[in-house]
Amino acid sequence: MAGYVIQRCLQAVVVMFVMSVIVFVGVYAIGNPMEVLIPLDAPQDVRELIIARFGLDRPLWEQYLVFIGNVAQGDFGRSFVYATPVLDLILSRLPATLELTLAAVFGATFIGVPLGIWAGYRPDAVSSKTIMGLSILGFSVPTFWVGLILILTFAVSLGWLPAGGRGPTVTVFGIEWSFLTPEGLSHLLLPAVNLSLFKLAMMIRLARAGTREVLLTDTIKFARAAGLSEGTIVMRHVLKLIAVPIVTVFGLELGSTLAFAVVTETIFSWPGLGKLIIDSITSLDRPVMVAYLILVALLFVTINLVIDLTYAALDPRISRGAAS
Amino acid sequence: MIDTSTPLGRFWAGFRENPVAVAALTMVAAIVLVAVAAPLIAPQDPYDLGGLSLLDARRPPGHVGSGGYVHLLGTDAQGRDLLSAILYGLRISVQIGLLAGGVALAIGASLGVTAAYAGGIVETLVMRIVDLQLSFPAILLALVLVALLGQGKAQLVTALVAAQYAYFARTAYGAATAERRKDYIEAATATPLSRARVVFRHLLPNCMPPLIVVATVQIANSIALEATLSFLGLGLPVTEPSLGMLISNGFVYMMSGRYWISVYPGVALIVLIVAINLVGDQVRDQLNPRLHR
Numbered sequence: 001m002a003g004y005v006i007q008r009c010l011q012a013v014v015v016m017f018v019m020s021v022i023v024f025v026g027v028y029a030i031g032n033p034m035e036v037l038i039p040l041d042a043p044q045d046v047r048e049l050i051i052a053r054f055g056l057d058r059p060l061w062e063q064y065l066v067f068i069g070n071v072a073q074g075d076f077g078r079s080f081v082y083a084t085p086v087l088d089l090i091l092s093r094l095p096a097t098l099e100l101t102l103a104a105v106f107g108a109t110f111i112g113v114p115l116g117i118w119a120g121y122r123p124d125a126v127s128s129k130t131i132m133g134l135s136i137l138g139f140s141v142p143t144f145w146v147g148l149i150l151i152l153t154f155a156v157s158l159g160w161l162p163a164g165g166r167g168p169t170v171t172v173f174g175i176e177w178s179f180l181t182p183e184g185l186s187h188l189l190l191p192a193v194n195l196s197l198f199k200l201a202m203m204i205r206l207a208r209a210g211t212r213e214v215l216l217t218d219t220i221k222f223a224r225a226a227g228l229s230e231g232t233i234v235m236r237h238v239l240k241l242i243a244v245p246i247v248t249v250f251g252l253e254l255g256s257t258l259a260f261a262v263v264t265e266t267i268f269s270w271p272g273l274g275k276l277i278i279d280s281i282t283s284l285d286r287p288v289m290v291a292y293l294i295l296v297a298l299l300f301v302t303i304n305l306v307i308d309l310t311y312a313a314l315d316p317r318i319s320r321g322a323a324s
Numbered sequence: 325m326i327d328t329s330t331p332l333g334r335f336w337a338g339f340r341e342n343p344v345a346v347a348a349l350t351m352v353a354a355i356v357l358v359a360v361a362a363p364l365i366a367p368q369d370p371y372d373l374g375g376l377s378l379l380d381a382r383r384p385p386g387h388v389g390s391g392g393y394v395h396l397l398g399t400d401a402q403g404r405d406l407l408s409a410i411l412y413g414l415r416i417s418v419q420i421g422l423l424a425g426g427v428a429l430a431i432g433a434s435l436g437v438t439a440a441y442a443g444g445i446v447e448t449l450v451m452r453i454v455d456l457q458l459s460f461p462a463i464l465l466a467l468v469l470v471a472l473l474g475q476g477k478a479q480l481v482t483a484l485v486a487a488q489y490a491y492f493a494r495t496a497y498g499a500a501t502a503e504r505r506k507d508y509i510e511a512a513t514a515t516p517l518s519r520a521r522v523v524f525r526h527l528l529p530n531c532m533p534p535l536i537v538v539a540t541v542q543i544a545n546s547i548a549l550e551a552t553l554s555f556l557g558l559g560l561p562v563t564e565p566s567l568g569m570l571i572s573n574g575f576v577y578m579m580s581g582r583y584w585i586s587v588y589p590g591v592a593l594i595v596l597i598v599a600i601n602l603v604g605d606q607v608r609d610q611l612n613p614r615l616h617r
Contacts, residue, residue: 015456026472140601142548144555144568145590148575152583163579259464266556267575278556281471293468304459 004312012305019297020071024064027290067290076291081283086291090273096166097265097272101257103192108199109250116207117234117242123212131204138201143260147194147267154190162187164269191268195261199253206249210242217241248307255303259296338610345606351599355592359418362411370409371565406584409570410592416566417593420477421547424484428546429539431485432492434524437531439493440500441523451497457490466549470558480559484546495538499531533611540604544597551593567593 042050051057058066070077076086119128155163166187214220215238223233262274269275273292280288339345358365399406439450457465469483503509504527512526553559554568555575562569567589574585 023468026468136601136605137598140544140548140598141594142552142597144552145571145594148571148578148586148590152578152587156579156583256461259461262463262467263552263556277467278558281467281558289471296464300460 005309008305008308008312012301015301016298019301020068020294021064023290023293023297024067025060027286027293028060028063071294076294077287079280079285079288081280081285081288086287089276089288090291090295093271093273093276096270097258097261097274100188100191100195100264100270100272101254101261103188104196105199105250105254105257107192108196108203109246112200112203113207113239113246116204117211117238119204120208120211121215121234121238123208132208135201135204138197138204141197143194143198143263144267146197147191147264150190150194151267161190163190164267166271191264191270194268195257195264198260199257202249202253203246206246207242210245211238214238214241252303252307255300258299335610339606342606345603348599348602348606351595352603355414355596355599356418358411359414362408362415365411368405368408370404370412406570406588409565410567410589413565413567413570413589414592414596416560416564417547417550417568417596420481420484420550420560420566421543424481424488424546424550425539425543427481428485428488428542429492429535432489432494433496433528433531433535435489436493436496436498437500437523437528440497441504441519441527450493454490454493454497458494462487462545463549463552466553467556467558470553475558475561477560477564480550480553483553484549487549488542488546491538491542492535495534496528496531499534500527503527503530537604537608537611540600540607544600544604547593547600548597 067077074087076090078084079086079089082089115131119131122128151163154161164187166184219237219241220233223237228236258273261270261272262278264270265272265274266278276288277292279285280292339349363369435450435454439447465487466483469486470480473479473482509522509527512522550559550566551568551571554566555572557572559568560566565573570589571586571593574582574587574589577585578587
């Protein structure tokens with residue numbers, strides 16, 4: 001087991017190194033930031049000053065080494081556009097994205113799981129077939145299109161909800177949150193629904209498949225034979241038995257929802273990380289791009305590492321197989 | 325009468341039993357046909373600037389334009405006939421989807437089958453990279469690649485292929501590891517045929533059924549992905565107005581109630597994607613060996 005843990009951790013480090021090189025070289029190979037940063041009519045000395053300040057005159061590998069050294073100290077450089085440290089910029093946008101992501105994933109789970117259990121419990125009912133049909137739509141219709149329709153329906157036509165932005169925020173523990181005011185909550189609702197639809201479809205399918213399997217097991221037969229009510233069976237037994245895969249997917253999806261938030265945030269002008277990365281791509285703000293990509297890579301590598309190690313702890317065959 | 329003595333005939337006989345799938349397939353065929361024939365059937369050439377008049381801009385569906393022609397689906401901000409723009413947009417979307425899906429299939433299937441047949445270090449290396457990539461969401465990969473490569477048709481297709489080949493590689497690898505233990509592969513290996521021939525002429529064709537299923541889904545996915553990227557302004561250049569870009573252009577006007585500029589291109593996109601997915605569902609049911617009697 002110890003050997004497997006070390007092996008997987010080393011692998012994660014190698015992956016992070018490769019990712020950082022790819023991202024750094026890739027980002028720094030496109031476009032010419034000098035054209036963006038320096039006005040065309042700038043005098044030569046100003047030009048040289050800016051180049052020296054951003055270290056653009058040094059060879060690429062040297063820039064990379066300086067960059068990695070700084071990253072190790074938590075310094076991702078300064079944004080070309082905002083002229084503030086990139087880490088501060090990212091941290092200031094993180095709560096908005098986190099809030100949106102959590103709202104979407106929790107919403108999808110608490111609505112999707114009961115619907116999925118129902119669809120699995122009564123697979124032939126019209127309501128179940130409707131639920132499953134809608135879940136296919138949730139899978140295939142692109143997120144940005146659903147977002148547009150939500151805005152068109154609830155913001156433009158009905159005027160019930162705001163079309164974008166985050167609304168007023170309340171500061172708790174030095175971080176701003178939207179969900180604590182009714183106004184902020186109304187701003188959160190549409191983007192959260194938009195972001196959750198894909199997860200909702202997935203939760204429904206997972207819960208349905210799980211329920212159908214569990215209903216055929218002896219546990220449920222004995223529970224029925226013991227005279228428990230159907231409600232108790234579903235709440236006490238089915239839910240408990242299908243929980244494991246749902247919790248796993250819940251954890252996995254938290255990461256990918258964070259990534260998918262890019263689209264939703266752009267449509268609803270939600271001032272989070274996703275909007276920041278799109279803006280930085282269009283304005284060639286390379287330090288922000290590099291920092292975002294490396295942090296996201298780190299997030300996914302960590303999630304995968306944790307999952308692999310958890311599975312290995314649960315199933316000894318995995319670590320033994322890798323060692324042989 | 326359908327000849328059920330061939331695999332294709334049997335497949336088609338089964339396919340015909342699902343009316344939804346048949347309707348979806350008809351829809352896909354109709355859309356592809358319309359997309360191919362767009363220059364012939366579109367009422368207006370939407371990118372001939374001489375034919376446009378700003379007097380016709382942002383008119384609702386049914387507006388009679390200055391050319392005396394009825395704009396069935398209204399016009400966009402440049403006075404372009406929306407129906408014609410959608411037909412041309414479909415053409416680009418279908419083209420990108422097929423191109424990206426096809427190239428990803430070719431690369432991914434070759435990699436997967438080769439990894440399964442070769443084994444050893446090649447297998448470990450290829451499948452490690454593939455698994456690593458599968459743990460990242462495709463949209464994020466595509467976004468990063470578009471950001472790194474810059475804009476353009478070739479760059480976009482490259483990004484889509486790079487984001488999607490891993491699904492094909494995984495599927496082909498799974499099918500090929502099961503297939504390569506069978507006698508016919510061993511027999512082929514014992515003959516003086518080259519290894520490449522064994523892999524591509526004997527192993528690969530027998531791994532096709534699951535690959536076809538993945539291919540249908542991935543073509544729909546690459547169309548959706550391209551639309552998403554174009555909507556975000558990171559997809560095709562302005563000279564290649566796909567459906568995603570049409571939707572994006574109309575987004576600004578939606579707030580003031582001019583819904584048609586975004587909505588109709590969107591409807592075309594959704595119908596295309598859902599129809600492909602429905603066909604894919606049926607193909608999956610039929611080619612899945614576990615569901616066979």
